[in-house]
Amino acid sequence: MTNSTANPIRSLRQAGAVLRARRAAQKISQKQLGLMTGTAQSTISDIENGVVSVSLDVYLRLLETLGSELSATDRLSDRDMP
Numbered sequence: 001m002t003n004s005t006a007n008p009i010r011s012l013r014q015a016g017a018v019l020r021a022r023r024a025a026q027k028i029s030q031k032q033l034g035l036m037t038g039t040a041q042s043t044i045s046d047i048e049n050g051v052v053s054v055s056l057d058v059y060l061r062l063l064e065t066l067g068s069e070l071s072a073t074d075r076l077s078d079r080d081m082p
Contacts, residue, residue, distance in 0.1 A: 006071075006073075007021075011050065012050040012051075012052075012053055013049075013050030014050075015047070015050070015059065016047050016048040016049055016050040017048070017050075019044075019047060019048055019059075019062060019063070019066075020048040022063070022066045022067075022068050023044075023048075023066060026066060026067075028066070030044040030045055030048070033062065033065065033066070036065050037061050037062055037065050039058065039061070039062065043058075044062070047059070047062070
């Protein structure tokens with residue numbers, strides 16, 4: 001899947017939503033992603049719902065499995081937006 005869409009993440013809820021969207025776009029269930037990464041399905045559900053904070057290592061492993069990566073950019077202020 002080729003997707004160069006950038007998703008700003010400023011909260012656990014946004015991080016979970018990005019993970020859910022990437023997983024759903026590939027038609028992978030939480031259970032399948034869990035089996036692929038060694039992460040419990042319930043943990044993936046909690047991450048996607050923004051109710052649990054996991055280590056960066058876990059989040060990166062999930063993203064890598066989905067063919068995505070984490071990057072950092074300068075934060076735009078409201079006045080910088082068109």
